[in-house]
Amino acid sequence: MTTRKDVAKLAGVSVATVSHVLSKKKYVSPELVEKVENVIRELNYQPNIIARSLSTKKTHHVGIIVNNIANTYYSEIALGMSKVASDHGYTVSIYFVGDDPQKYATSAIQRQLDGLFIATNGEFFTTEQMKKMLSANMVFVNSVMPGVGSTVSFDYGNGVEKMMNHLVELNHQRIGFLCGIPKSTPNFLRYKSFIRLLQKHQLPVLEECIIESEAPYRTDQNDGYIAMKKLLKTNSRITAVFCLNDPMALGAMKAIREEGLRIPQDISVVGCDDQFFASCIEPALTTLSVPKEEMGRQAMIQLLKQMDTGEKDDIILGVDFIVRDSTGPAPN
Amino acid sequence: MTTRKDVAKLAGVSVATVSHVLSKKKYVSPELVEKVENVIRELNYQPNIIARSLSTKKTHHVGIIVNNIANTYYSEIALGMSKVASDHGYTVSIYFVGDDPQKYATSAIQRQLDGLFIATNGEFFTTEQMKKMLSANMVFVNSVMPGVGSTVSFDYGNGVEKMMNHLVELNHQRIGFLCGIPKSTPNFLRYKSFIRLLQKHQLPVLEECIIESEAPYRTDQNDGYIAMKKLLKTNSRITAVFCLNDPMALGAMKAIREEGLRIPQDISVVGCDDQFFASCIEPALTTLSVPKEEMGRQAMIQLLKQMDTGEKDDIILGVDFIVRDSTGPAPN
C-alpha cells in the first residue's frame, strides 16, 4: 500500500505538503503542486479513508436499517439514498432488521457511522435506544419518531382519503383492510386514516374485517394470502379490500381467485406502493403510489443537512392514487 | 466519546490491560478482568472499529456491487450475504452500478474494504480493473470472472435443459427467447444453453425470435413488455417464449394479453428466478427457481474462506424447474 509518506519522499516534500495539495486548503506553490500531483498519479496513490476518519472523526459512512431489503419498497428507498450518498462521497451500509436491534445499534456506534436511517415499519428501537445510538447524532426516520431526528414520510392520510372516495363512489360499503402489522403500531397512518375515513363516510367499521398478520410481519404476498383467506372465512360479505402494500394485495388476489370469486366484479382490491408488478398483473392493481426512490433521496439530503447545520426537518411526500382494473362497482 | 484510555484510568489499569481483557488473548487476573468489565459497562464503552482497522489493516467491511438492488433477484442475494456477514462481524456496503465503475473501485480501495462481491449481469469491470481494485485481494464474483476470485454461480445450463425438455414434451417447436442482455455477453449461460438445447432437440434456431433489450439493460418488466411486443411483431408464430427473468416474463405476459392472445393456450411463457410474485400471478408462472439467498450466503462464506486461507473455489448451485400454469401444450 502506498501512503502519503511514499508520495512525499518521492516528490521531495514533506507529508504535510502532500496533504495541503490534496486538501487544497492551503496555498502551495504551483511547482510543488505539480510535482506532488505527478507523483500521486505515478504511484496511483489513494488516500486511506480509514486513517482520515480516525483523525477527523468523520467517517462519511452512513447506515440504513431496513426491515427487508428483498422488498422492493425498501430497496428502492435504499437506492435513492445510495445515489445521493454516492454523489456526496458517502458510503452506505445496510443493516437488516433481524433478531437483535441492539446489534445494529452497537455496530453503528463502533463503526462511527455519521448517520443512520431507520426505515422499518415498526417501532424497533425505543427513543432512548435511538438517542444513545449515535450519541445524540443525526438519525433519520421514515416512520415517525418525534424528536430524535428529521423525518421523511409519505402522506398516506391523503392517499387513503382519495382511495376511500373512489370506493365510496363505486358504492362500496363493507370494506376490509389487510393491515399486516398490528393496529396498535405507533403512527400507523394507513390504519388511522382508514378508520377516520370510514367514519367520515358513515360506513361501518368492521373490526373482524381488519386483519392483522402474525409476527414476524413480513407483510409479503404470503401474509396477504393468509390474511385474505381469513377475511373470506369471516363471511362478512365485504365488497372491497384495502391491502397494506402491493405484495399483500397480490397474495390477496390469489386467495380471492381460489375461492372462485372475481376481481373486481365480486371484490375490489386496492394495494399500496405501486410496486413494479402492479401495472402488469391481471387485473392491473389499483393502488396508492408512493415515490420510494424520492423518499430515499430526500432522506439522504436531510441527513446531509442535519450533519451540516444541525437542522432537523419533517418532510412529507405526496401520494398518488392510481386507478387500474382491480376496483369496480360494488356488486348488489 | 469514551475511549480505552478512559476505561483504563477509571479501572486503575493500563490501556494494554483493557485491550487484553477485551481481546481475551492474554491472561489477566480475574480481579482485574472484573474491574475492567465493570468500568466498561459503567461507561458503556464501545471500541472504535475505525481505530482498530487502522492498526490491524482489517476493516471487517465488505462491499457488494449490484446492478439494481431494486430487483429482488439482487436484493435477495444481498440479503443472504448480509446475514452471514453480520454473523461474522462484517458490515456490508452496497454499491450500485451506475455511471462509473471506476468510482466504485476507487471507493473500495480508499475505504480499505476487505472484500468485494461483484453481482452484476454484465462485464462491468475488466479483469485488469478487478485485480487492481483490491490490490490482489479477495474479490467475489457471481457471474464468472476466471482467475480473479472465487465464484458462485447457478447451474443455469441444467435448468434450461429441464425447461426445454418440458417444452418439447408439450410439442413446442418454435420457441423465442427474451434474452434481455446482449447475446455476446461473456458466460451468458442461459443463452448458450438455450441454443445448445434447441440444436439437441433439432429445433430451429429462430434468430429473429431471440430478442435483446436496449441498453441500459434493466431486464425488468418494461424491457420484457417491449421485447415481447417486438417478438410478436415478427409474426414468427412462436408457441413458447423463454424470458431471462421473471419480471421480463411478467411484462411479456402483459404484452401477450394486449395482443388478444391467451397464456398458455396460444403462447406458453417461462420465466427465470422464481421471484416472489411468480406463484401468485394469473396464470402462475412456470419458471426456473434459483436459490438467491443461498447464493448470497455461499458468496460470503467463500469470501471469508478466501480471506482466511487464500483458497479460491468455484461453487455451483442447483437450479430447479417449477412447472406452473403459464405453460401448456403447443397449439396446433
Add this chain to the structure above:
DNA sequence: GTGAAAGCGCTAACAA
C-alpha cells in the same frame, strides 16, 4: 509557503 510534530483510538511487540 513549507514542514515538524502531536494526536486520533487501538494493537501488539516487548519490557518489566
Add this chain to the structure above:
DNA sequence: TTGTTAGCGCTTTCAC
C-alpha cells in the same frame, strides 16, 4: 501478569 510504547495513515496546529 501487567504496562510501556511505537506505530497504523492522516490532519492540523504552529513554527520556521
